[in-house]
Amino acid sequence: MKGIQLPHWLTDITYTLIGILFCGFALKGFLVPNKFFDGGVTGISLLLHELYHFNIAYVIVIVNLPFIIMGAYQVNKAFALKTLVAVIGLGLCLLYVPYPQITSDKLLVSIFGGVFMGIGVGLAIRGGCALDGIEVLALYTGKRISFTISEIILGINIVIFLIAAFELGLPTALYSILTYYTASRTINFVIEGLEEYTGVTIISGQSEVIKQQLVMQLGRGITVYKGERGFLKDSFDISHPVDIVFTVVTRLEIRRMRNLIHVIDPKAFVFTSTIKEATGGVLKRRARH
Structure with missing residues (x-):
């Protein structure tokens, strides 16, 4: 007898909801309390939060909006709508879910903050949306200049970490680079799994x-x-x-x-x-x- 298979839309929603909870946990339990960063749009949001003390929940939604609009043209409108709902869900999660601060140890924060962020973003991608719109920007830019998508993402992240180094100190920037690397590897593992x-x-x-x-x-x-x-x-x-x-x-x-x-x-x-x-x-x- 074959196992029960859930509808695709229900599977997508489940992946996205779990992804939002993991991202919220990474941000409020590890990164935000310790002034750490990630790459991409999340990194930009965290940087604005630290420099100007805006509420991270609002910042992460507002900063993602241009990339969501771009995604409607570069990918499709269904993707953009799902991403908008997911990002708003992440903002609400950051506002109302009382995550505790897990640790202040910088090495633990950089590694496990990246792991949980990577799990969250990876699950959201499995659900058919994006909690970080940096790849949409890279896709858009890559059609107009001769750099690859990976090179564009790398360039944007270098700028983010350089600003962090000047404003918040080199050690914080270096730990944040470790966070970004851990998150990116975890995203690949979540998407591809053991059966790559x-x-x-x-x-x-x-x-x-x-x-x-x-x-x-x-x-x-x-x-x-x-x-x-x-x-x-x-x-x-x-x-x-x-x-x-x-x-x-x-x-x-x-x-x-x-x-x-x-x-x-x-x-x-x-x-x-x-x-x-x-x-x-x-x-x-x-x-x-």
């Missing part, structure tokens, strides 16, 4: 045996490209037809697959590439992001 998929391409003279073992022993689906191997420096004119095998595995399965291929053909050429999203085929269903 990896594409594997295998070129071997024993491709028939490898194909059979991948399907029958590992239970993976495969795709076969027809190619040629050879073309060595000393025998460039000599080549042989070969089946180029492509499959997708989770990172937990990579070692087992490599060992299996090595037993069949120690000289097989194998290379991998990270896959951000994979569905369908023989892959088991994953939560919709």
Whole structure:
């Protein structure tokens, strides 16, 4: 009997609500009481809060508004509306939920503040919205200048941390950089999870045996490209037809697959590439992001 599957909209709401609670916990339990920062729009909001003593709940909503409007044009209106509701929800959470201050230890604040912030933002992204609009700005700007989205985000964050260093001291800025790094890594983990998929391409003279073992022993689906191997420096004119095998595995399965291929053909050429999203085929269903 199949398990009960929740509707997509209910799953999205659940992810978003939990994400809001985690972000609120990170802000009021760790970052705000200790004058720490994060990157992106949240970092800008925290910086304005510290410099001008505006209420963080109002600041984080107001600062996100331009990016939400931008998101309506760069992504779609449904995304912008969901993000607006989520950001307002975060503001209400900061106003009315009585989070306690957890610790004043700077190292604990920088690490666990980033972890809880990353969990919150990552869950919101899984719910189909954004609690930090910096990537929308990077997407908008990236279409008009020659920098990548990652470079734009990095540049904006450098400006934020430089201002923090001048206004609040270098140690605070350095700890905040650690917070940002921890949050960004946690976001990636929450979105991708343990089952981040990896594409594997295998070129071997024993491709028939490898194909059979991948399907029958590992239970993976495969795709076969027809190619040629050879073309060595000393025998460039000599080549042989070969089946180029492509499959997708989770990172937990990579070692087992490599060992299996090595037993069949120690000289097989194998290379991998990270896959951000994979569905369908023989892959088991994953939560919709």
